[in-house]
Amino acid sequence: MLPVAGTIEVNDIHKRYGDTRAVDGVTFEVQAGEFFGILGPNGAGKTTTLEIIEGLREPDSGTVSVFGTSPWPRNKGLLTRMGVQLQASSFFERLTAREQIRMFASLYGVAAGRADEMLDTVGLTDKADSRTEKLSGGQMQRLSIACALVHDPELVFLDEPTAALDPQARRNLWDLLRKINDAGRTVVLTTHYMDEAEALCDRVAIMDRGQVLELGPPATLVRGLEAPTRISVESGALPMADAQAIQPSATVEDDGVSLTFATTEPGPVLAALADRDALHGLSVKAATLEDVFLNLTGREYRA
Ligand SMILES: Nc1ncnc2c1ncn2[C@@H]1O[C@H](COP(=O)(O)OP(=O)(O)OP(=O)(O)O)[C@@H](O)[C@H]1O
Numbered sequence: 001m002l003p004v005a006g007t008i009e010v011n012d013i014h015k016r017y018g019d020t021r022a023v024d025g026v027t028f029e030v031q032a033g034e035f036f037g038i039l040g041p042n043g044a045g046k047t048t049t050l051e052i053i054e055g056l057r058e059p060d061s062g063t064v065s066v067f068g069t070s071p072w073p074r075n076k077g078l079l080t081r082m083g084v085q086l087q088a089s090s091f092f093e094r095l096t097a098r099e100q101i102r103m104f105a106s107l108y109g110v111a112a113g114r115a116d117e118m119l120d121t122v123g124l125t126d127k128a129d130s131r132t133e134k135l136s137g138g139q140m141q142r143l144s145i146a147c148a149l150v151h152d153p154e155l156v157f158l159d160e161p162t163a164a165l166d167p168q169a170r171r172n173l174w175d176l177l178r179k180i181n182d183a184g185r186t187v188v189l190t191t192h193y194m195d196e197a198e199a200l201c202d203r204v205a206i207m208d209r210g211q212v213l214e215l216g217p218p219a220t221l222v223r224g225l226e227a228p229t230r231i232s233v234e235s236g237a238l239p240m241a242d243a244q245a246i247q248p249s250a251t252v253e254d255d256g257v258s259l260t261f262a263t264t265e266p267g268p269v270l271a272a273l274a275d276r277d278a279l280h281g282l283s284v285k286a287a288t289l290e291d292v293f294l295n296l297t298g299r300e301y302r303a
Contacts, residue, residue: 007032007155007186008053013062015048022048023059024210030188032154035181037201038190039289041301044207046190047159053188054084054157066155080108083153085144085161091132097143098128101150108151118146122176138169142176149180156180158189162196174199194289194301206293213296218289225295227287228262231269234281235259238273246272258283 006029015023023045030036038046051057053064055071055078064071066078091100098119105115119125122142127135135143141161148156161177162170177200181187191197197204198218205215214221228251237243237259243252250263258281261269266284273279293301 006030007034007067008036008188009063009065010049010053011063011065013049013052013059013064015045015052015057015059021210023052026062026205026207026210026212028205028212028215030186032186033181033184035177035187035200035202036189037197037204038188038207039192039194039197039201039204040207041192044192045210046192046207049207050157050159050188050190054082080151081154083148083151083156085148085156085158091140091143094131094133096129096131097124097135097139100132100143101147104147105150110151114152115150118150119143121149121179122146123172136169138165138173141165141169141173145173145176145180153185155186155188158187160190160192162191162193170196194293198289204289206289206296208293208297214292221292222287222289225287225292226264227291227295228264229266229287230260230262230285231266231273232258232260232281232283232285233273233278237278237280238276242276 008030010026010028013023013026014021026045026049038049040046048057052059053066053071055074058072067081069075069078071078092103095103098116101115101119102112105112119128122145124139124142124146127139132140132143145158145161158177162173165173174196177187177189189200201218203215203217204221205212206221207213235254235257240252240254243259243261247261247263247265247269250261250269253260263269290301
């Protein structure tokens with residue numbers, strides 16, 4: 001049997017700008033229905049990678065296939081099957097939200113009624129008559145996502161869709177993105193937020209300096225680290241000697257604010273603290289993708 005081709009296949013792509021190796025040998029596949037994330041700090045090469053897949057840029061070398069064909073040179077057959085989220089700045093001037101999305105719909109030969117439905121899907125019906133420059137950041141992002149989805153594409157690209165949003169607006173947008181994926185669409189998203197990648201993505205490619213350092217489901221990447229869990233309670237909850245006796249393999253520190261255990265076996269430590277009635281101010285922090293990045297690069301993650 002032939003292997004099943006991915007919706008997207010990226011094979012050893014390179015792109016240089018002068019001396020900058022923006023993309024330096026990137027390879028991955030995205031399967032149909034996947035929520036795939038490209039995660040990395042500013043300048044990692046995420047946008048360049050995405051634009052090459054979208055057919056907006058030509059790689060210097062390497063190949064890309066989307067639905068089995070090359071997106072470069074500009075492939076009109078792919079346009080109707082892909083949705084690309086535009087930055088809010090690319091809206092037509094002085095149109096209302098409804099006029100914007102109907103304009104996008106008409107470009108694809110999509111009926112106005114479908115455009116109005118999409119406004120409703122992204123929760124903007126009550127803003128339909130507002131001019132886009134009057135919308136909040138989150139509302140503009142939702143409108144740009146609605147415009148990307150108006151022709152019902154199978155594959156959706158989102159470039160940092162929640163950048164610069166407040167936490168509540170980000171959460172709302174996450175719910176919307178999950179719905180889009182649950183409806184069967186393949187979603188490729190770039191983000192520099194570790195928590196966003198963890199919350200949304202089935203698999204994530206961690207990029208830095210033009211290269212993919214690690215690729216897999218977020219939970220697998222974190223588990224693969226075998227990084228310790230950090231258990232903190234109030235400073236002085238136990239005398240240091242008693243704390244150290246709980247689990248000789250754990251590292252224990254008391255910094256005057258918290259007494260913290262770093263342990264790969266958190267269960268017995270929690271049980272022992274409960275036995276000693278020493279759970280005041282408890283917080284438990286497992287390793288995150290940030291620890292994975294630190295482990296891979298030796299650098300703290302700075303989005
Ligand atoms: N058109 C361009 N001309 C010259 N250099 C560029 C161009 N586009 C990107 N670069 C450089 O290539 C590198 C990768 O940029 P890219 O925008 O792909 O990264 P990114 O991970 O998307 O970053 P950000 O999160 O800041 O958008 C950066 O060093 C950037 O300065």
